[in-house]
Amino acid sequence: MTDSEIERLIKLEEKRQKKAVNLIASENYVSGDVLRALGSVFTNKYAEGYPGKRYYGGNEIVDEIEELCKNRALKLFKLCNKKCLHRAKSRWHVNVQPYSGSPANLAIYSALVPIGSKIMGMSLEMGGHLTHGQKVSMTGKFWEQVPYGVSKKTERLDYEEIFKIAKKEKPAMVVVGATAYSRKIDFRKFRKIADAAGAYLMVDMSHIAGLVAGGEHPSPFPYADVVMTTTHKILRGPRGAMIFSRKIKPLGHPVSKWTLDVLIDRAVFPGLQGGPHINQIAAIAVCLKEAMSPSFKIYANQVVKNAQVLANELKKRGWRIVSGGTDTHLFLVDTWSRGISGKEASDKLERAGIIVNKNMIPFDTRRPAGPSGIRIGTPAVTTLGMKEKDMIKIAEKIDKTLK
Ligand SMILES: *Cc1c(COP(=O)(O)O)cnc(C)c1O
Numbered sequence: 001m002t003d004s005e006i007e008r009l010i011k012l013e014e015k016r017q018k019k020a021v022n023l024i025a026s027e028n029y030v031s032g033d034v035l036r037a038l039g040s041v042f043t044n045k046y047a048e049g050y051p052g053k054r055y056y057g058g059n060e061i062v063d064e065i066e067e068l069c070k071n072r073a074l075k076l077f078k079l080c081n082k083k084c085l086h087r088a089k090s091r092w093h094v095n096v097q098p099y100s101g102s103p104a105n106l107a108i109y110s111a112l113v114p115i116g117s118k119i120m121g122m123s124l125e126m127g128g129h130l131t132h133g134q135k136v137s138m139t140g141k142f143w144e145q146v147p148y149g150v151s152k153k154t155e156r157l158d159y160e161e162i163f164k165i166a167k168k169e170k171p172a173m174v175v176v177g178a179t180a181y182s183r184k185i186d187f188r189k190f191r192k193i194a195d196a197a198g199a200y201l202m203v204d205m206s207h208i209a210g211l212v213a214g215g216e217h218p219s220p221f222p223y224a225d226v227v228m229t230t231t232h233k234i235l236r237g238p239r240g241a242m243i244f245s246r247k248i249k250p251l252g253h254p255v256s257k258w259t260l261d262v263l264i265d266r267a268v269f270p271g272l273q274g275g276p277h278i279n280q281i282a283a284i285a286v287c288l289k290e291a292m293s294p295s296f297k298i299y300a301n302q303v304v305k306n307a308q309v310l311a312n313e314l315k316k317r318g319w320r321i322v323s324g325g326t327d328t329h330l331f332l333v334d335t336w337s338r339g340i341s342g343k344e345a346s347d348k349l350e351r352a353g354i355i356v357n358k359n360m361i362p363f364d365t366r367r368p369a370g371p372s373g374i375r376i377g378t379p380a381v382t383t384l385g386m387k388e389k390d391m392i393k394i395a396e397k398i399d400k401t402l403k
Helices: 004-019 032-038 060-076 101-112 138-142 159-169 187-197 209-213 260-272 278-291 294-316 342-351 379-383 388-402
Strands: 092-095 118-122 144-148 173-176 200-204 226-230 241-246 330-333 357-359 373-377
Touching: 032 278, 060 092, 060 241, 060 278, 092 260, 101 138, 101 173, 101 200, 101 226, 101 241, 101 260, 118 159, 138 144, 144 159, 159 187, 173 187, 187 200, 209 294, 241 260, 294 330, 294 373, 294 379, 294 388, 342 357, 342 373, 342 388
Parallel strands: 118 144, 118 173, 173 200, 200 226
Antiparallel strands: 092 241, 226 241, 330 373, 357 373
């Protein structure tokens, strides 16, 4: 590289990433193939529009990439037959152009939820995402959030309570998904909740998509109307997102000319975005193929095993785990129960070479800048090949560092 300043920083970051024990639940290490696609000449190309309907010339190869990516996406989540030769016949459509998860969610709402109406989402303090209608996010300014959360006693989703709220508030969309919830989510129950409100069911599976693909978490597809996922978390692809939608008429508009997939495609482009990042779409295609391999299943399984062992080992050493454990790739530790704020804990751990993030815990009495807990996740260390015995060592080190 001739730009030595940037070259130096890339090298430094490579070194930092190799040295640290990365327990950030939303991070991972992509393959060389994903990086190769991301750094390819596709970044030079403008391709506003969709395959076969572009506003620029020279897109034959780009069209092939985007079609291949869409086929692989539907295939990975078992939404079309083996070769995906009859994608038109699938009941699901996929859009692979969203730049990232946040704009993808904005696209879904702007396609299906009238401005000013209600979106029901898990509140940020309970483990939801900013883009599920939180006040400081534009999604909370354009739409009104009806928040829901976990039960104080079990620290798990309180489906009965959520049902009651939905029935009373009648949101236009129920959003399911979290960034800091460690238990399996029952999508069938959420379908009933959405139906009770006459609402769409949108599942934001960004955090768990890799577990769904690997068979470690039930799939939302039998129940949801729309499914969004980022591609860069357990799924181990480039930063990016995909929106899956059912080819059904909009709720309350049975004679509409358009189906959800058409409305969402239009919301992504030209509604919110211009030219898609074709290099990113190429890299998503690569990660989707990798996720179909037998080794990905083994990885997904190990991610969960590692999280469970790590949580248990910390529990044995006296640390309170929110909800008592985990079914997924992450969990929250209530460090404040032993007098250490989440910020202090994550700073101490960082100095010891362990990277986590501070995190609010349900019913947190402290502020977001210095919350009561930390979030710990195992996708990245599992990608590096770590197993149960390594988790025991990490638990020992965390315990020693924080005590
Ligand atoms: C990560 C995440 C997002 C947002 O993705 P960005 O790519 O960071 O914009 C949205 N929803 C959930 C549940 C997430 O975990």
